Amino acid sequence: MIRLDDLGLFARSAALGSFSNAAREAGLLPGQVSAAIQRLERELDIRLFARSTRSLRLTAEGESYLVHAQDALDSLRAGHERLHGQGPQLQGVLHVAAPSDLGRSLVLPWLSAFRREHPALSLRFLVSDQVSDVFRDPVDVAIRYSRMEDASYVALPLLTENRRVLVASPDYIERHGQPHTLEALGQHACLLYTLGGRVYDKWSFTQPDGARQTMTANGVLSSDDGHIVHQWALAGEGIAYKSAVDVHDDLMAGRLQVLLPRLTGDPAPLHLVCPHRRQYSPAIQKLHAWLKTRFAEHVRSPQP
Numbered sequence: 001m002i003r004l005d006d007l008g009l010f011a012r013s014a015a016l017g018s019f020s021n022a023a024r025e026a027g028l029l030p031g032q033v034s035a036a037i038q039r040l041e042r043e044l045d046i047r048l049f050a051r052s053t054r055s056l057r058l059t060a061e062g063e064s065y066l067v068h069a070q071d072a073l074d075s076l077r078a079g080h081e082r083l084h085g086q087g088p089q090l091q092g093v094l095h096v097a098a099p100s101d102l103g104r105s106l107v108l109p110w111l112s113a114f115r116r117e118h119p120a121l122s123l124r125f126l127v128s129d130q131v132s133d134v135f136r137d138p139v140d141v142a143i144r145y146s147r148m149e150d151a152s153y154v155a156l157p158l159l160t161e162n163r164r165v166l167v168a169s170p171d172y173i174e175r176h177g178q179p180h181t182l183e184a185l186g187q188h189a190c191l192l193y194t195l196g197g198r199v200y201d202k203w204s205f206t207q208p209d210g211a212r213q214t215m216t217a218n219g220v221l222s223s224d225d226g227h228i229v230h231q232w233a234l235a236g237e238g239i240a241y242k243s244a245v246d247v248h249d250d251l252m253a254g255r256l257q258v259l260l261p262r263l264t265g266d267p268a269p270l271h272l273v274c275p276h277r278r279q280y281s282p283a284i285q286k287l288h289a290w291l292k293t294r295f296a297e298h299v300r301s302p303q304p
Contacts, residue, residue, distance in 0.1 A: 001043070002040065002043050002044075003036070003039065003040075004076075005036065006036040006037070006039055006040045007040065007069050007072065007073060008073060009022055009026065009028075009033050009036045009037065010036070010037055010040055010048060010066075010069055011066065011069050011070055011073055012025060012026070013033060013037065013049070013056070014049075014058055014062070014066050017056060018056050019033040019034050019037070019056065020033075037049065044065065046059075046061040046062075046065070047059050047061065047062070048061065048062035048065065049062055077281075090118040090120060090121040090282060090283045090286065091120045091121060092121065092122065092283065093121075093122040093123075093124060094121060094122070094123055094124070094140055094141075094283050094284075094287065095124040095126065095139045095140045095141075096111065096123065096124070096125050096126070096139070096140065096141055096142070096143070096287070097125075097126040097127075097128065097139045097141070097142040097143065098125070098126070098127055098142070098143040099127075099128075099129055099143065099144075099145065099226055100127055100128060100129045100225045100226045100227045101225075101226035101227040101229070101230050101242075101243075101246050102143065102226075102243070102245070102246055102270075103125070103127035103143070104127060104227050105227070105230075105246065105249075106245070106246075106294075106298065107125075107143065107291070108125070108127075110290070110291060110294045111123060111125055114286075114287060114290050118283075118286070121283060126139060129195055129224060129225060129226055130195075130196075140274060140281075140283075140284065141272050141273065141274040141284055141287065142272075142273045142274075143158065143270060143271070143272055143273075143291075144270070144271055144273050145162075145243060145268045145269070145270060146267075146268065146269065154273070154274050155271035155272075155273050156271060156272040156273075156274070156288045156292075157269070157270075157271055157292070158270040158271055158272055158288075158291055158292050158295050159245055159269065159270040159292075159295045159296075159299065160269045160270075161269070162243060162244055162245050162267070162268045162269055162270055162299075163243075163244055163264065163265045163266065163267055163268055164241050164242060164243055164244065164265035164266045164267075164268050165241070165242060165243075165244045165247065165251075165258050165265050166185070166203075166239060166240075166241055166258065166259040166260055166263075166265070167233055167239070167240055167241075167242055167247050167250070167251070167256040167257065167258060167259065168233060168236075168238070168239045168240070168256065168257060168259055169233060169234055169235070169236040169255065169256055169257070170254065170255075170257060171236035172189075172233075172236040172237070172238065172239070173257060175236070176188060176189070178257075178259050179239075179259060179260065180260070181260075182205065182213055182215040182260070182263070183215075185203075185215060185217075185239070185259075185260070186215055186216065186217075186218060188238070188239050189218075189219050189220070189221070189237065189238035189239065190203075190217035190218055190219035190238055190239050190240075190241075191219055191221050191222070191229045191232050191233055191237060191238040191239065191240040192217060192219050192221065192222035192223075192229075193222065193223065193224070193226060193229050193241075194222050194223065194224045195224055199222060201216055201217045201218070202214050202215075202216060202217075203215055203216075203217050203241045204266050205260070205263040205264060205265055205266075206263065206264040207263065208262055208263075213263075217241070219238055221237055221238060226242075226246070229242070230242060230246060230247065233247075233256060234250065234255055234256065239259060241265065243268045244265075244268070244299075245268075245270065245295065245298065245299060248298060248299055270295065272284075272287070272288050272291060
């Protein structure tokens with residue numbers, strides 16, 4: 001018979017990438033976790049992990065079984081939360097991931113306020129532009145940009161009308177002037193964003209007549225951290241193509257200005273993403289409502 005504890009250790013070992021990390025999290029010895037996985041493999045008559053002295057990865061059978069194991073664990077967890085989630089306080093641990101710039105500038109204080117309203121809830125906040133896999137990483141929910149078309153996820157809307165905008169500081173504009181066409185933009189210092197080794201230098205816009213136009217951005221400054229690109233723009237180092245919600249306060253305060261306002265930037269809707277099996281968690285439901293309200297309040301003032 002499969003032990004529930006073994007199932008949990010399997011899921012955590014897969015998420016954390018090692019028996020040692022899973023053991024440390026559970027307050028066990030690595031050998032105890034290894035023994036639990038071996039028991040589970042005997043019960044299932046399959047090999048769940050391909051092991052070596054330096055790495056631990058799921059086999060194809062392990063990948064397939066992980067989905068069912070997590071479904072079973074999450075179903076039990078959801079039952080517990082439904083029984084105990086009607087009290088005045090949320091409990092447990094909630095792992096949240098957010099993009100770098102958005103996470104540091106906006107989400108951090110909002111999450112701090114959320115936890116103050118639910119003091120029995122433990123919060124783990126991951127800030128990174130590396131896309132978190134909510135099925136594999138130790139993350140319950142992730143705030144993500146762009147349209148979510150993957151049916152394996154639940155994408156709870158946070159800010160659907162958000163778009164990208166061209167911005168530069170008044171200091172940069174004073175020193176270099178501002179472009180009045182996309183062709184002229186190609187002669188300016190653009191602040192480039194990289195992710196996974198890819199440079200995002202193709203900036204697309206929609207003309208007033210609905211035609212799409214793409215230009216190649218050129219620049220000597222690039223970073224894989226959106227917050228750094230933001231700070232470079234504020235420092236007058238060049239022109240950035242940023243999510244409007246990221247730079248909203250700077251636009252309102254005049255620290256940044258919108259360039260080529262007649263052009264419409266690419267959509268950048270925000271969602272709270274979680275696996276479908278976790279969508280009824282009271283903590284996630286309350287967090288979604290909290291963040292959606294905060295984002296709506298944040299952009300309520302008129303855009304420049």
